Amino acid sequence: MAEGWLFDVTEGRDGTSVVLWLKDGARGTITRRAEPFLPPFWVDGARTDLTDLARELEKDPRVAEATFQVLRPSLYDRRPRRVLSVVTRRNPDRRRVATTIDARGGYTRFHLYDVDLTPPHLYHLEHQLYPFAPVRWDADTVAALEPAETIDYALPPIRAAELEVNLQGCRRDGLVRGTESISTVRVGNVILEGPEEALLRTVREEVVRQDPDVLLTEDGDGADIPWLYRRAQAVGFNETTFFLGREPARFQPSRAAFSYQTYGTIRHREAAFVLPGRFHLDTGNSFLWGDAELPGLIEAARLSRLSLQTVARQSPGTCFTAMEMAHAREEGVHIPWKKNRPEAWKSGRKLLDGDRGGVIFLPPVGVHDHVDEFDFASLYPHIMVRQNLSAETLDCRCCPNPRRRAPGLGYRSCDRRVGLIPRTLEPLLVRRLAYKARLRRPGLSPLEREILQRRVKMLKWILVTAFGYQGYRNARFGRIECHESINAYARELLAGLLHSAERSGYRVIHGIVDSLWVRPLDPTHPPDPERFAETMSREFDLPLGYEGRYRWIVFLPAVTHGLGVPNRYYGLYSTGEFKLRGIGSRRHDTPVVLRRFEGELLQLFGRARTADEFRASVPRALARADAFAEQIREGTWPREELLISRRIVQELGAYVTFSDSVAALRQLAHHGIARAPGETIRYLVADRTARSWRDRVVVAEALRGDEPYDPGAYLELLARSAETLLAPMGVRREALLARWGLSSDKERGPYRSPESLVQRRLDETMEGIA
Amino acid sequence: MVSRGAAAALASFHSAWSIPDLVPASGPASTPAGPVGPVPRVPVRIRRRLPARQVLPTTPALFGWLGKRFAPGEATVWAGASSAIDRLLELLYAGSALAKGRISLLEGANRFNPYRIAEQGQALGLEPTPVLEGIHLARAFTAYQLVALVDGWSAEARRRRPTLLIGHELPALFDNPEELPPEEREPLLRHVSEQLAELVEGTGLPLLLTVSGGFAAFPGLAELGPRFSDLVRLIPRPAGVELGSAREGRRLLMVHRAPGQRGLEEFAPPDATQEVNPWAAPLPLTGRHSRNG
Incomplete structure (x- = not known):
C-alpha cells in the first residue's frame, strides 16, 4: 500500500488501457501504472431501431459488446429507459463506431452519449479520481483520499524546468525556414550546445537527469517542441530514442492548430504537443496561464477532472463544461455527443423582451470627482444559484406555480430539485469566498498569498464564463432561456439598486450590468459608502462590494457620435490605484511607444487630487505629447517600440x-x-x-x-492616443496633427508596382527621356 | 399568355425542380397542380387539416401580388439576394398582421429583427405589439437544433394554428464544416425536406421557404420536399427589387419612390407581364463612411 498523488492519466499506446502517473509521497518518484480501460458509449433511440442496431453491431469486428441497459441518459429524462451500451475493442475506434451508428440512423434516429469524452477523462469520472488527488494505491485499486471539492488541500511537490531551443543563425522571433540546425538548448539552468546529434542525445539525458514534472516553454507548441522533433528526425532519432515525456510519444501534435471564431473575433490556437507522464505547459499558448499560473491551473484541473496539459490549453468555458459533466455523471446523467436542444417557440414580442442584456447607462462625458463605485461580486453566478436557473429546471413540468419567475419574462424556476448549473456553481462560489476570506487573514506568507490569489483568479474566469455558456449554441447543458432569465433578474436588481442609491443620498452617474458609479447629492456630507454597501447586500441578499472612491474619473466619448461609451474610462482611486478600461494600454495591439505615452500621461494625472487639478494638468499633458511627437519626427525612436x-x-x-x-x-x-x-x-x-x-x-x-520608419504614421497614432485620453477636455486629433505640422489627410503614392518588370522598364524609359 | 421570358423562366423552373406537373400546359395556372412528383414519397397520414385562411391582405398591390403565390398545403420558395429577401420578409410580417394573420417562423439565419418589423407595421398603421405578437418563432443556432425544430414544427403548428409557416434560410446552418461534418449535411437536409413535406401535407397550411442560394443550396428539397406552389425570384435592380413568379411568368418591380411621385410606367403602354409597385423604402446605402478615408 503506497500513498502519494495521482498526477495524470494518459491514454495507453495499446488502445485498450489508460496509464496512471502516480507520484510516491515518500520517495518522490513517479510510478507508471497501466490499467485496462474500455469505456462504453451509449445509444438511445426507438426500441426497434436499437434492436436492429444491436444485431448489426454483433457483426462489427471493432465492437467488443453491445448490450442493453436501463438508465436515464439525458439530463431532461425523468424516467430510466432502455439504451444500448457499446464497447469497442480499442479506444481509438470509439468515435469511428459512433459515427457509423449515427450514419446508420440517418443522423437523426439515434442520440449518442459519452462519445467524445477522452478515455482519461472518463476514467477520472468513473473512478472518482481527479488530477493531483492525494491517493492510496495497492496492486488492485487506486483510491482518492479526499473529494475533489476539498478547499483546504495540500499541493503535491512539483519539479519544474524551463525548456528553450535556439536555432543556428536565427533570432527566436526572427525568420525561420525550418531547415536550420539547433544551436543551443536550455533545460532548467543548464545550457547545452554542441554538434546536433550529440546535443539532442544530451537534451534527452538532461531531461531524464533533472526529471521535471513540468516542462515550461514559451511558444513550445509553435516552436521549441516541433523544432526538437523535426531536427531529431533529421539526424536519425525516432520516437523511441528521443522523447521528452516519461515514455515515448509520437512526433506529431496531439491536436492540430486551428482558427476559430468567438464573440465576433477570429482566434487561433496552436497545435498541442503534450507529453506522457510529464506536463508540457506552453505559457504562450495558454489563455489562462497569465492569470492563473500553476496554482490556478491545478485548481481547475482538480475540479474539471481534465489533465493539467489540457486545462492549460483550453478556455475557461471548457473547464466549466467539464465541471458540469462531472456533476452530471455523479447524478448518473450521460454527456450528449451532439447537443440539439433548440430555443423554445415564442412570440416576437417575447423575444424582444427577452433577448437583451444587462442594464447599461451612458456615462456623462468628462472629468468627475467624488465618485463612488459599487459592484456586485459574481452577480450572474449568484443569480443562477439563487434562482435555480438551469436548462432542466427552467419551465419544468412539476412546478406550474413556483416561487420564482424571471421578471418580465415569466420563465419558471423549479422549486423541487436543484438544477445542474446551480449544483456546479455553488461550490465554486463558496471556494472563491473562502479563498478571499483567507487572503484577508493576517500572517499569510507571500507564497500562500500568491497561491490563493491565483486560485481566486482562476475561479473568477470560470464563473464569468458560466453565464456566457448559457447562451452558447454548442454548450452541452446550456439553454438560451436561462441566459435571458439571468439578464432579466440582473436588470431588475440594478434598477432596484439605482432607486435605493438615490434614496440614500446618491445620484447615479453610470452603471454597467453589475456595477454602479454614484456621486453624493451633497459632496460636503456624502453617505457612508461602506454602510450603504452593507445595507444593500442585506436588502438584495447579494454581496455588494464597495470598490472605492475616485479622486477623479474621466468618462470618454465615442469617436463617431460623441456620446459616452459605457466601458471606456480611466480614473484614480483615493488609494492611488488606477482603473483603466478601453484605452490603448488595455489593448493587445497598442505599440510600446503609445503605451509609454499613455503611461507618462497617467503618471502626470496621478498627481491630481480633484477634477479641477486634473484639468489644470492638461497643458502639461499636451507638452508631453509635443515632446513625443518631436522625437518620433526625428526618426530615432527605437524600432522595437514602434x-x-x-x-x-x-x-x-x-x-x-x-x-x-x-x-x-x-x-x-x-x-x-x-x-x-x-x-x-x-x-x-x-x-x-x-x-x-x-x-x-x-x-x-x-x-x-x-x-x-514613417513618422507621419506614428504621429497620427500618437494624436489618436492623445485624443482618446483628452477628448473630454476638447483635444482633437486634427488640431494636434496641425500643431505638429501634419495634415490629417494621407497622400497616397502614385499607382506603381516596383516589383513589376514592366513598371521598372517604364520607369527607366521615363528617366531616360528626362 | 405566357411571354417568351416567362416561358424560359418556367422551363428553368421545370428543369431545376424536376417537377413536371408544376408547369402549366398553357397560360398561367390558376390552381395548383396535383401532388404527383418524380420521386415516390413515403406515405403520409393526413390528419385533420387546419382551415385555410387569407395570408395577406389584397391591398396594397404588393401584398395582393405576394398573396397569390401562396396555396394551402403547398410551399412557395423565395430565392435570390438575401438582402432583398429579408426586407420583403419584414414587409410580409407586417402585411400578415394587417390581415390579422399569424405566422409560425423557423429562423435559420438569426436575422429576425423585431425593431425593423415593428417599423414596417407602423408604416402600415399598426401598433408594434400586435405585429410582433402575430409572429411565433424559434431560432436555430446549429444544424442539429434546426433539425429538432423542424421535427417539432408540426406539433407547434397544430398548437398555435398559424395562417402561414415560414422557414427562413433553413440550409444556412448546414454550410459550416467546422460545426457540421460535411457527410452529415445532405442526409440531414433531405430529412428536413421530408419533414417539411409532412408538415404542409399534414396541416394544409401554406409554407414560405426563403432560400437565397436556391435549390442547389437545399439538397432534397426538390425531390422530397413539399408540393410547390410557386418560385419567386428576387433580383435587385438599380431602381429597386424585381420579383419574378416562375409559375405565372409575371414580374413585379418594386421601385424606390417617394409618396406622391409618379413613374414613367404610368405613361407607357401596359405590360401584361410586369407590374410596377412604388415602394417608399429608403434607398440602399451606396457607400460607407470611413474615418480613415
Whole structure:
C-alpha cells in the first residue's frame, strides 16, 4: 500500500488501457501504472431501431459488446429507459463506431452519449479520481483520499524546468525556414550546445537527469517542441530514442492548430504537443496561464477532472463544461455527443423582451470627482444559484406555480430539485469566498498569498464564463432561456439598486450590468459608502462590494457620435490605484511607444487630487505629447517600440483591400511564413503611402533595427492616443496633427508596382527621356 | 399568355425542380397542380387539416401580388439576394398582421429583427405589439437544433394554428464544416425536406421557404420536399427589387419612390407581364463612411 498523488492519466499506446502517473509521497518518484480501460458509449433511440442496431453491431469486428441497459441518459429524462451500451475493442475506434451508428440512423434516429469524452477523462469520472488527488494505491485499486471539492488541500511537490531551443543563425522571433540546425538548448539552468546529434542525445539525458514534472516553454507548441522533433528526425532519432515525456510519444501534435471564431473575433490556437507522464505547459499558448499560473491551473484541473496539459490549453468555458459533466455523471446523467436542444417557440414580442442584456447607462462625458463605485461580486453566478436557473429546471413540468419567475419574462424556476448549473456553481462560489476570506487573514506568507490569489483568479474566469455558456449554441447543458432569465433578474436588481442609491443620498452617474458609479447629492456630507454597501447586500441578499472612491474619473466619448461609451474610462482611486478600461494600454495591439505615452500621461494625472487639478494638468499633458511627437519626427525612436500588432481575420488571398496587414502578410509569405486567421502579425510602418508590399511595412521577423520608419504614421497614432485620453477636455486629433505640422489627410503614392518588370522598364524609359 | 421570358423562366423552373406537373400546359395556372412528383414519397397520414385562411391582405398591390403565390398545403420558395429577401420578409410580417394573420417562423439565419418589423407595421398603421405578437418563432443556432425544430414544427403548428409557416434560410446552418461534418449535411437536409413535406401535407397550411442560394443550396428539397406552389425570384435592380413568379411568368418591380411621385410606367403602354409597385423604402446605402478615408 503506497500513498502519494495521482498526477495524470494518459491514454495507453495499446488502445485498450489508460496509464496512471502516480507520484510516491515518500520517495518522490513517479510510478507508471497501466490499467485496462474500455469505456462504453451509449445509444438511445426507438426500441426497434436499437434492436436492429444491436444485431448489426454483433457483426462489427471493432465492437467488443453491445448490450442493453436501463438508465436515464439525458439530463431532461425523468424516467430510466432502455439504451444500448457499446464497447469497442480499442479506444481509438470509439468515435469511428459512433459515427457509423449515427450514419446508420440517418443522423437523426439515434442520440449518442459519452462519445467524445477522452478515455482519461472518463476514467477520472468513473473512478472518482481527479488530477493531483492525494491517493492510496495497492496492486488492485487506486483510491482518492479526499473529494475533489476539498478547499483546504495540500499541493503535491512539483519539479519544474524551463525548456528553450535556439536555432543556428536565427533570432527566436526572427525568420525561420525550418531547415536550420539547433544551436543551443536550455533545460532548467543548464545550457547545452554542441554538434546536433550529440546535443539532442544530451537534451534527452538532461531531461531524464533533472526529471521535471513540468516542462515550461514559451511558444513550445509553435516552436521549441516541433523544432526538437523535426531536427531529431533529421539526424536519425525516432520516437523511441528521443522523447521528452516519461515514455515515448509520437512526433506529431496531439491536436492540430486551428482558427476559430468567438464573440465576433477570429482566434487561433496552436497545435498541442503534450507529453506522457510529464506536463508540457506552453505559457504562450495558454489563455489562462497569465492569470492563473500553476496554482490556478491545478485548481481547475482538480475540479474539471481534465489533465493539467489540457486545462492549460483550453478556455475557461471548457473547464466549466467539464465541471458540469462531472456533476452530471455523479447524478448518473450521460454527456450528449451532439447537443440539439433548440430555443423554445415564442412570440416576437417575447423575444424582444427577452433577448437583451444587462442594464447599461451612458456615462456623462468628462472629468468627475467624488465618485463612488459599487459592484456586485459574481452577480450572474449568484443569480443562477439563487434562482435555480438551469436548462432542466427552467419551465419544468412539476412546478406550474413556483416561487420564482424571471421578471418580465415569466420563465419558471423549479422549486423541487436543484438544477445542474446551480449544483456546479455553488461550490465554486463558496471556494472563491473562502479563498478571499483567507487572503484577508493576517500572517499569510507571500507564497500562500500568491497561491490563493491565483486560485481566486482562476475561479473568477470560470464563473464569468458560466453565464456566457448559457447562451452558447454548442454548450452541452446550456439553454438560451436561462441566459435571458439571468439578464432579466440582473436588470431588475440594478434598477432596484439605482432607486435605493438615490434614496440614500446618491445620484447615479453610470452603471454597467453589475456595477454602479454614484456621486453624493451633497459632496460636503456624502453617505457612508461602506454602510450603504452593507445595507444593500442585506436588502438584495447579494454581496455588494464597495470598490472605492475616485479622486477623479474621466468618462470618454465615442469617436463617431460623441456620446459616452459605457466601458471606456480611466480614473484614480483615493488609494492611488488606477482603473483603466478601453484605452490603448488595455489593448493587445497598442505599440510600446503609445503605451509609454499613455503611461507618462497617467503618471502626470496621478498627481491630481480633484477634477479641477486634473484639468489644470492638461497643458502639461499636451507638452508631453509635443515632446513625443518631436522625437518620433526625428526618426530615432527605437524600432522595437514602434511595432504594431494586428490579429488577422482571414487568409491572405481573401483580402480585397491593400492595407498594412496585407503588406505584412505578403512579406511573410515571401519569406515562406504563412499566418492563419486569428494569428497576430507585428510590423513597423515604413511608408504608409506606398502601394508596394515591399516598401509599406517591415515585419518584426525581418526587423534589423535601423530601418527608416514613417513618422507621419506614428504621429497620427500618437494624436489618436492623445485624443482618446483628452477628448473630454476638447483635444482633437486634427488640431494636434496641425500643431505638429501634419495634415490629417494621407497622400497616397502614385499607382506603381516596383516589383513589376514592366513598371521598372517604364520607369527607366521615363528617366531616360528626362 | 405566357411571354417568351416567362416561358424560359418556367422551363428553368421545370428543369431545376424536376417537377413536371408544376408547369402549366398553357397560360398561367390558376390552381395548383396535383401532388404527383418524380420521386415516390413515403406515405403520409393526413390528419385533420387546419382551415385555410387569407395570408395577406389584397391591398396594397404588393401584398395582393405576394398573396397569390401562396396555396394551402403547398410551399412557395423565395430565392435570390438575401438582402432583398429579408426586407420583403419584414414587409410580409407586417402585411400578415394587417390581415390579422399569424405566422409560425423557423429562423435559420438569426436575422429576425423585431425593431425593423415593428417599423414596417407602423408604416402600415399598426401598433408594434400586435405585429410582433402575430409572429411565433424559434431560432436555430446549429444544424442539429434546426433539425429538432423542424421535427417539432408540426406539433407547434397544430398548437398555435398559424395562417402561414415560414422557414427562413433553413440550409444556412448546414454550410459550416467546422460545426457540421460535411457527410452529415445532405442526409440531414433531405430529412428536413421530408419533414417539411409532412408538415404542409399534414396541416394544409401554406409554407414560405426563403432560400437565397436556391435549390442547389437545399439538397432534397426538390425531390422530397413539399408540393410547390410557386418560385419567386428576387433580383435587385438599380431602381429597386424585381420579383419574378416562375409559375405565372409575371414580374413585379418594386421601385424606390417617394409618396406622391409618379413613374414613367404610368405613361407607357401596359405590360401584361410586369407590374410596377412604388415602394417608399429608403434607398440602399451606396457607400460607407470611413474615418480613415
